[in-house]
Amino acid sequence: MKPNKIIKIILPVTIILVLFMPGCIQNPFVKPTTQDDFRTGSQGILMEFLANAPPGETYEEYPFQIGVLLQNTGAYDIKNGFISFTIEEDYMELMNQNDGVARFSLKGKSVALPTGDQLVKIIKAKTKKISEQSEKHDSTILASVCYQYQTKKDITVCIDTDIHNLKKMQKVCTIKDITLTPQGAPVAITKIESDMLPAEDDNLIKPAFKIHIKNVGNGEVIDKSKISDVCSSEPLEHRELNIVDIKVMLSNEKLECKPEPLKLKSNEDEVRCILEKGVPKDRATYTSPLTIELDYGYTYSLSKKVTIKK
């Protein structure tokens, strides 16, 4: 093929490509990132032992390291968390007794820190002598984190001031149930059911919401004021488990929620919230933000078996 002929073919193809390609390139300004984009996933703190710390096998009377990597994969900043290490004291000992419980702070995912913060905690320990009759002994090391966390979701809901469709005005929205995916925290709001209830005053309606809540993480929900007790092996009473504090706002009005605080049964439950003040019926149907905040304590443990050889 002659060079002129090649140019004649390539040139139009290039022009067409240049013309049509910009349509395929995504405009980076179309979808700005907000804090809401980081409220995904069902974990708060993710914890894992470092490789060979502790080792799978070691020898008696031998020093070793216990190391854990903590990562805040949720969207809430932990300010005063606890990490504790539990060992079989007959077979191991911590080199520094104060290392048993330590405090930590970890920032959650945000626009400034999209992956969430992480930290490595390493402590030194030493194996003790195993019994004369044994060739080896399997011992378990337990690492636990206890922290206060928050689940937050704001969602635009429909406030229908004409539930029976008596007014013939076009509505901007209709009431519907909203199913949600986890919000970057171990306790999730799974569903919101909306309802407009009649009020004693016939000129008002009361927006009401049934909010379904579930522990979707792999740990336990605890009373947020008892997190230090859990990680310091203080006895925890049954009533201090599965406690979730709830705050629900409709625009700038606080809703009355029952029960408050909520005690999760079988890791899930529901709370009913109502705007007692009501909304005037003569107002047109409108949308409004419903902001739900769940505050709770959370604990999660991880264990690793260490074989102590003679």
Next chain:
Amino acid sequence: MRSIILTFLILLLFFSFGCTQKTGDSTDYRKGTQGIVMSFMADMPPAKMYDNMPIDLVVEIKNKGAYPQPTGITGLAIITTYLSGFDDTLIMGMPKQMSIPNLEGKNPYNPEGGYDVVSFRGNIINFDSRNIDSYNANFLVTSCYNYETIASQTVCVDPEPYSTKEKTKVCTIPPSYSLSGGQGAPVAVTKIEETVLSNKIQFKIYIKNLGDGKVVDKSRLNIDCPYSLDYTNLNKVYVSGRVSGYSLSCKPANPINLINGEGSAICTVPKPAMSKSAYTTPLQVKLEYGYSSSIQKSVEILNTP
């Protein structure tokens, strides 16, 4: 030879433009099924916005119907636009209603009809103060206005349609007069049936809402529209008209009710006493009503990262 043909063709092309018939002046402005038409101006507001900034909602309003006419014989189309659908504690300072005193309809001097713009300006509050990440605001703009339809149809007035005498008639009464395409208004006369009775001529006038809005009782327009519309004030049309110098006497009494957007009225005029032969004459029907239509736009407002 080729250059002669080419020159001839070019000249032919130039002059042929002069032979094209100008159609602009012959446009029938009393055609169509639209009245007041609203639309959001592009990107006013945009689909995505941030908090803590002003928001402008600009609505273009066009009168695509034929009422009112600039002559001043007809009344005024007073248009009020109402804004609703959003949380006014988050978007503050937006006016809830705005009026346009009068917007002329299509006419021979303004074949496109009147045009105006209303602007709603407010401020989005700082979402941090409410701990909100995002909010989907819905803006519903509803117009309420009075309107009129003028339908003109040449009818055949035959005082003796059943006469056995052999006479040459200029016209005969058809089974019905069909009026298609509307009369430059959202409510239209779609059909007229004429019947000659012993002492009067009866016209059954069929009416239909051909627009995309709601017909409102004009007497309740300023009171109930748009927030208190119900079956008591919707679908009411006032019918009147004239033929051969007589005013139509219509039943049921005004206003007549539209059911599923349709209705009819039976109107009569006395049979002309002087004339024994058939003749054609214009029948003019006037419909008066209020009208309401809405447009909606969603805006996602994000907390500034």
